[in-house]
Each structure stands twice: as C-alpha cells, then as structure tokens.
Amino acid sequence: MNVLEGMKDSFDHILILTISSKLSSQFSNVSSLTLExxxxxxxDTKAVSIGIELMANRAxxxxxxxxxxxxxxxxxxxxxxxxxxxxIPKQLExxxxxxxxxxxxxxxxxxxxxxxxxxxxxxxxxKHGKGRTFEKTIMKxxxxxxxxxxxxxxxxxxxxxxxxxxxxxxxKISEKFNVDVSIKMLPSSIIMHIGLGAIVLFAWSKxxx
Numbered sequence: 001m002n003v004l005e006g007m008k009d010s011f012d013h014i015l016i017l018t019i020s021s022k023l024s025s026q027f028s029n030v031s032s033l034t035l036e037x038x039x040x041x042x043x044d045t046k047a048v049s050i051g052i053e054l055m056a057n058r059a060x061x062x063x064x065x066x067x068x069x070x071x072x073x074x075x076x077x078x079x080x081x082x083x084x085x086x087x088i089p090k091q092l093e094x095x096x097x098x099x100x101x102x103x104x105x106x107x108x109x110x111x112x113x114x115x116x117x118x119x120x121x122x123x124x125x126x127k128h129g130k131g132r133t134f135e136k137t138i139m140k141x142x143x144x145x146x147x148x149x150x151x152x153x154x155x156x157x158x159x160x161x162x163x164x165x166x167x168x169x170x171x172k173i174s175e176k177f178n179v180d181v182s183i184k185m186l187p188s189s190i191i192m193h194i195g196l197g198a199i200v201l202f203a204w205s206k207x208x209x
Contacts, residue, residue, distance in 0.1 A: 008039050013069045017056055017076075020046045020123035041069060046080055046123030049190055050159050050202045055079050083204040084148055085120040086141040090134065090163065090197030092116070117141055135169065138199055142173045145203045152206075157182045159200040161191040166199065 007014055016034075021027035027044045034040040045052050055076050062072045089095055092106040109116060109130075115137040119128035129144075131137025146154065156179055160166045170181040186200065194200075 004034070004040070008037075012039070014040045015059055015069065015072065016040065016042045017045050017052055017059070018042060019048050019052065020044065020120075022046070022123040023048065023125070041073065043073065043076060044123070045076075047083070047085070048120070049186055049200070050157055050184055051083060051085065051120075054083075054204060079204065083202065084145055085203075086128065086145065086201045087118040087120065087125070087194065088115060088131075088134065088137050088141060088199045088201070089118065089195055090161075090199075091195040093195065095193070095195065134199075135165075135172075138169050138201070139172065139176070141201050142177060145201060146177050146179075149203060149205065154179060155182075155204050155206055156180075157184055157202045159184045159186050159202055161186045161194055161196050161198045163197045163199055169199065 004014065016030055018024070018027040018030060021044045027042060031042045034042060043055075045055050047055070058075060058079060059072050062075055067075075092109060096103050096106045108114075113132065115131045115134050116127065117129040117131065117137060117140075118125050129140070131140050142156075145156065156173070158166055158170050158173075158181055160183070162185075163169075166183055170183055173179070174181045186194065186198070191198075
C-alpha cells in the first residue's frame with residue numbers, strides 16, 4: 001500500500017490488472033484495499049500469463065496516446081471477450097497435486113495415453129477435450145482455434161513450461177495454417193501448477209493489436 005500511495009502522487013489514475021479471480025484471490029484482496037479510492041481501478045483480466053501481458057501492453061499504448069481510463073477499460077473488456085486459450089499439460093501429476101484433476105482420472109489417462117485439453121474460458125479452467133498423443137493434441141487444438149477465428153485475423157502464441165519441442169510445434173502449426181506463431185515462456189508461478197513440458201495455445205484477433 002505504501003508503494004501505491006507513492007504512485008498516486010505521480011499519476012492521474014492507477015490501473016491494476018489481476019490474474020483471473022476464479023484462479024486466485026488477488027483480485028478480491030487488492031479490491032478490498034482500494035475499494036473507496038477513486039484514483040485506483042482494479043480490473044479482473046480473467047486471464048493468466050500472456051493474456052495479462054496483452055492487456056497490459058494495450059493499456060500502456062492507449063494511455064500514452066491520451067485515452068481516458070473509461071476508454072482503456074472498454075478496450076480491455078473487448079480483449080477479455082475475444083481470445084481463446086487451450087492448455088495441454090504434459091504431466092498430469094502437477095494438476096493432481098493442485099486439486100484440478102482427480103487422481104483416478106489422471107491414472108486412467110496415463111494408462112490409455114490420453115492427452116487432455118483444458119480450456120480457460122471466462123477466467124475458469126475446465127475440461128475441454130482430449131487427444132491421443134501430445135503432438136496430435138497440439139495440432140488438433142490449433143485447428144480448433146483457426147476454426148474459431150476469421151481467416152487472416154489471428155495472432156497465435158505457444159506459451160510453454162520448458163518444452164524442448166516447442167519450436168518444432170510452432171513450425172508445424174505455421175506451415176499447416178500459414179500463420180506466424182510466437183513462442184513465450186510461462187512464469188514460474190504458473191509452472192508450479194501446470195507442470196513442466198506443458199503447451200498453452202493462446203489466440204487473439206489482429207484487430208486487438
């Protein structure tokens with residue numbers, strides 16, 4: 001709070017972007033501390049990692065170009081509603097430890113060599129689909145993403161937790177769907193929950209750049 005108080009003297013308004021309120025208590029904690037402060041706005045991104053980065057970059061761009069906080073929040077709301085995030089874990093054990101996957105289901109999936117697809121939608125993680133091998137599941141997820149966006153109107157990033165083959169996956173997706181694919185690393189705070197080797201496919205419309 002001392003840092004926040006110091007910043008308030010230097011800026012007209014402070015915008016705080018938090019991780020999804022359905023995955024963390026960050027939003028509620030910060031909101032409770034700034035509830036009656038008109039110079040501070042706390043925005044629930046309903047995202048993690050690259051989704052928050054995208055919104056932060058957009059907010060900075062708009063602020064530098066003279067946009068008021070109301071206009072910035074409207075733009076962030078558009079981004080929040082117009083992205084797609086599919087998570088493909090490499091090791092289910094980490095999700096079991098975090099209580100997000102049942103131990104028996106994880107054992108069955110490992111035995112049958114089933115790779116789950118988890119979707120982050122409206123800030124919440126939920127079971128979305130499955131594949132038979134890790135690479136095929138990535139390509140299946142990429143196809144679904146491309147089917148959900150207008151042609152030539154897609155940005156795609158592969159965000160990973162130390163996957164040695166991420167460059168290969170990126171090139172295969174780029175070749176098959178004729179799109180540039182950026183590669184980013186997940187922060188350690190997310191890797192703790194999702195495990196090593198995971199791939200997250202995050203897509204958003206080019207009009208939001």
